[in-house]
């Protein structure tokens with residue numbers, strides 16, 4: 362049975378993880394993204410295990426993210442942190458919080474609308490321009506600044522924008 366002390370501690374860890382942002386989309390925390398799958402408290406007060414599922418297999422941002430998690434937790438006194446990567450089930454945008462999707466849009470990245478993608482799918486996609494709200498958009502590139510994003514352009518205001526396409 363979990364003691365109330367453990368519940369407090371677990372909440373503290375979640376609060377700390379809320380402050381760790383995604384290296385690629387700094388407005389989103391890793392909790393917003395739904396990357397953190399679980400926290401396991403260990404018998405030793407300063408140690409814990411965190412399970413994370415990367416948004417995109419092979420995202421180079423993953424190592425950086427793990428480093429940021431360690432630094433944030435070490436600041437709070439959690440010195441022995443084990444980070445496990447869970448690859449199955451794969452991350453889907455369904456795990457993103459509603460707050461995360463709203464922040465993503467405010468940041469100028471179209472929020473993900475579906476899980477699967479391929480080039481044909483992206484070309485047919487009716488995107489909403491984060492700049493002017495127009496749905497007259499076209500796919501410029503399957504890959505934008507990172508493999509996780511596709512680049513679109515608005516036909517009305519001509520503003521280019523990223524679409525977060527990971528699954």
Ligand SMILES: [Zn+2]
Pocket residue numbers: 490491492493494495515516517518519520
């Ligand atoms: Zn526009």
